Amino acid sequence: MLEIRDIDVFYGDAQALYQVSCTVGAGELVTLVGANGAGKTTILRAVAGIRPVARGDLLFEGESLRKVPAHRRPGLGIALVPEGRELWPQLTVRENLELGAYDRAARARRGESFAHVHELFPTLKHRAGQLAGSMSGGEQQMVAIGRALMSRPRLLMMDEPSLGLAPLVVGQMFAAIRRLHADGLTILLVEQNLARALRVADRGYVIETGRVSLSGTSDQLLSDPAVRAAYLGM
Numbered sequence: 682m683l684e685i686r687d688i689d690v691f692y693g694d695a696q697a698l699y700q701v702s703c704t705v706g707a708g709e710l711v712t713l714v715g716a717n718g719a720g721k722t723t724i725l726r727a728v729a730g731i732r733p734v735a736r737g738d739l740l741f742e743g744e745s746l747r748k749v750p751a752h753r754r755p756g757l758g759i760a761l762v763p764e765g766r767e768l769w770p771q772l773t774v775r776e777n778l779e780l781g782a783y784d785r786a787a788r789a790r791r792g793e794s795f796a797h798v799h800e801l802f803p804t805l806k807h808r809a810g811q812l813a814g815s816m817s818g819g820e821q822q823m824v825a826i827g828r829a830l831m832s833r834p835r836l837l838m839m840d841e842p843s844l845g846l847a848p849l850v851v852g853q854m855f856a857a858i859r860r861l862h863a864d865g866l867t868i869l870l871v872e873q874n875l876a877r878a879l880r881v882a883d884r885g886y887v888i889e890t891g892r893v894s895l896s897g898t899s900d901q902l903l904s905d906p907a908v909r910a911a912y913l914g915m
């Protein structure tokens with residue numbers, strides 16, 4: 682479904698990604714793991730079209746995204762749940778969700794999408810009229826994921842959905858991710874919690890200083906001595 686081919690990405694003169702390649706097949710849950718500042722967010726931004734790609738290419742369902750502006754990518758089925766959630770705090774939960782269904786096709790199927798989001802996160806149904814900014818961190822993350830689902834994505838990218846959440850809430854978040862994957866959604870998940878991410882993912886890529894340093898199935902990575910030493914302290 683998604684093929685990232687040898688991309689280089691810069692912030693001004695500073696190069697953040699060096700010939701990064703990775704793929705996500707239809708129905709797969711793939712995770713990008715690695716330390717702070719390794720370049721994981723930048724990969725998602727490149728796929729979403731928020732950061733331009735200086736070299737290389739991005740293919741979505743076989744078509745190059747290079748000439749597709751960021752605002753047209755959700756219409757193709759690409760959704761990003763950004764780091765920090767980026768909700769509208771003064772709008773209600775329902776209004777935040779509605780803003781996710783922003784194109785005509787998504788608006789036409791809004792009722793169905795609401796039902797899907799409410800089934801995944803029942804709290805959002807009960808709190809529909811509450812201001813998003815007054816909710817807990819975990820609830821706000823649910824709104825951010827729900828808003829992305831309202832655009833009816835075929836590829837859902839999530840940037841650190843568990844960041845800053847209490848352990849119990851992190852468990853609920855991963856249960857929701859597992860459920861979306863079991864329902865057949867294609868997911869690209871960025872996580873710093875390597876062990877947890879690899880337990881839900883089919884495959885993973887380890888990103889180090891802007892490069893893919895290792896890749897493999899989750900089992901391969903979890904049993905790799907270099908991964909265990911560097912990320913799991915074993």
Ligand SMILES: Nc1ncnc2c1ncn2[C@@H]1O[C@H](COP(=O)(O)OP(=O)(O)OP(=O)(O)O)[C@@H](O)[C@H]1O
Pocket residue numbers: 692695697715716717718719720721722723724764873
């Ligand atoms: N807006 C920006 N301007 C300049 N440099 C940036 C910007 N955003 C990120 N960078 C740099 O690009 C590199 C990759 O950052 P990126 O945010 O992609 O890493 P990350 O792996 O997602 O880490 P984190 O978990 O902290 O988000 C880092 O060196 C970072 O300092």
